[in-house]
Amino acid sequence: MAIRTCFSAFLLLLLPLEFIAVMGTHCGCRSRPNRIRFKLRIHGSRVFLFGALGIGLDDLAPSLALGGPPPVGGRKANLDPIIRRIIEEFAYQEIGHLRAITESVGGVPRPQLNISAEAFAAFFNRAMNTTLSPPFNPYANSLNYLLASYVIPYVGLVGYVGTIPNLVGRTNRRLAASLLGVESGQDAVIRTLLYLRANETVMPYGVTVAGFTDRISEIRNRLGRCGMKDEGLIVPKQLGAENRTISNILSADADSLSYSRTQAEILRIIYGTGDESRPGGFRLMVDLGKSPGDSSLLETKRSHI
Numbered sequence: 001m002a003i004r005t006c007f008s009a010f011l012l013l014l015l016p017l018e019f020i021a022v023m024g025t026h027c028g029c030r031s032r033p034n035r036i037r038f039k040l041r042i043h044g045s046r047v048f049l050f051g052a053l054g055i056g057l058d059d060l061a062p063s064l065a066l067g068g069p070p071p072v073g074g075r076k077a078n079l080d081p082i083i084r085r086i087i088e089e090f091a092y093q094e095i096g097h098l099r100a101i102t103e104s105v106g107g108v109p110r111p112q113l114n115i116s117a118e119a120f121a122a123f124f125n126r127a128m129n130t131t132l133s134p135p136f137n138p139y140a141n142s143l144n145y146l147l148a149s150y151v152i153p154y155v156g157l158v159g160y161v162g163t164i165p166n167l168v169g170r171t172n173r174r175l176a177a178s179l180l181g182v183e184s185g186q187d188a189v190i191r192t193l194l195y196l197r198a199n200e201t202v203m204p205y206g207v208t209v210a211g212f213t214d215r216i217s218e219i220r221n222r223l224g225r226c227g228m229k230d231e232g233l234i235v236p237k238q239l240g241a242e243n244r245t246i247s248n249i250l251s252a253d254a255d256s257l258s259y260s261r262t263q264a265e266i267l268r269i270i271y272g273t274g275d276e277s278r279p280g281g282f283r284l285m286v287d288l289g290k291s292p293g294d295s296s297l298l299e300t301k302r303s304h305i
Contacts, residue, residue: 027226027262047115047152048091050074051138051145052084057095057110064098068109073116077139083146083193090153090186097179104175120148123272127219128212132205143202146194147212153187154251155220155266158229162260184258188250195233195249210234217251223269229259 049056054076057065079087101107121135124147138148160180167173191213198210207215214232221230231239235248241256252258261269267276 027265046071046074046113047149048087048094050115051077051149052079052088052091057098061095061099064095064102064107065110066102066107069112070110071113071115073114073119075117075139077145078141079145080142083142086189086193087145087149093182093186097182100175100179104171123151123219124212124216126272127215128205128207129215134204136205143197143200143209146190147202147209147216149190150194150213150216151220153183153190154230155261155269157183157187158259158261159263159266161258162262162265191233191249191251195247198233220269223272223274224261224265225268225274226261226265229261229265 046056049060050071051074056070056074058070077084077087098107117135117137117139120138121132124136125131136144138144157180160176160183164173164176164180167176194209194213198208198213200209201207202209202212210233214234217230217232221228224230231248231251233248234246237243237246240246240248241252250256264276268274271279273280
């Protein structure tokens with residue numbers, strides 16, 4: 001939770017020059033009416049379903065895929081019973097989200113995402129600024145899976161925070177707010193589970209859980225290119241809630257309000273390139289930012305105002 005103090009100014013001195021050069025200059029994106037349906041393109045159900053059950057959307061709700069190709073590389077994770085139960089619940093919740101969005105504003109063919117161990121390993125190598133050995137495998141155990149899951153709900157929830165003020169119509173705002181409530185809950189659960197193990201060393205890498213979350217948050221900030229909107233589980237007291245705590249289970253701003261991100265910022269992070277027009281990372285084949293028919297998506301819902 002970032003408090004506006006001289007410490008924040010000091011942090012700027014530590015940032016790479018390329019980061020400082022773009023902070024605050026490219027945070028927006030062109031106004032689009034398809035903001036809710038954009039969520040369909042970065043949906044966490046693919047990772048959660050495979051991680052908990054070893055199956056995908058095609059096995060439980062194939063109609064919601066609308067003919068889009070399945071993800072690449074998903075597999076059942078080696079989870080303990082409690083974590084598996086939590087992730088399975090998250091997976092079913094995400095199916096409900098897909099259905100709610102599709103029924104309210106229309107669906108889009110599922111874009112193909114790369115959720116392979118190799119894709120996550122590449123992301124973690126970049127976050128840690130080294131080549132991890134052995135390669136990071138999110139499916140190997142519960143702790144690795146939680147660290148990989150740390151990447152997912154938070155991007156969705158800050159996207160909703162940025163989306164809701166721009167939505168047209170009471171129905172669309174109500175839907176987005178309802179989705180945000182569950183997404184923020186998922187993020188809080190994942191962060192809490194990791195916080196309980198914050199000082200545990202992630203084997204065999206010699207880095208603590210808190211250290212991993214710091215580096216993941218840092219790379220999301222760098223890729224998003226719009227300043228600090230992401231923080232790890234443990235922060236200096238100057239960045240804690242009211243400058244009184246080093247725990248940071250809920251990442252928030254100076255007034256303990258949720259950060260927000262634009263679609264452009266989210267694409268920069270998901271693509272892993274820092275450029276919303278240059279796909280990569282977890283994306284395969286389909287431009288997550290575009291699809292036929294998007295231009296009239298929410299405008300056609302004005303009758304629900």
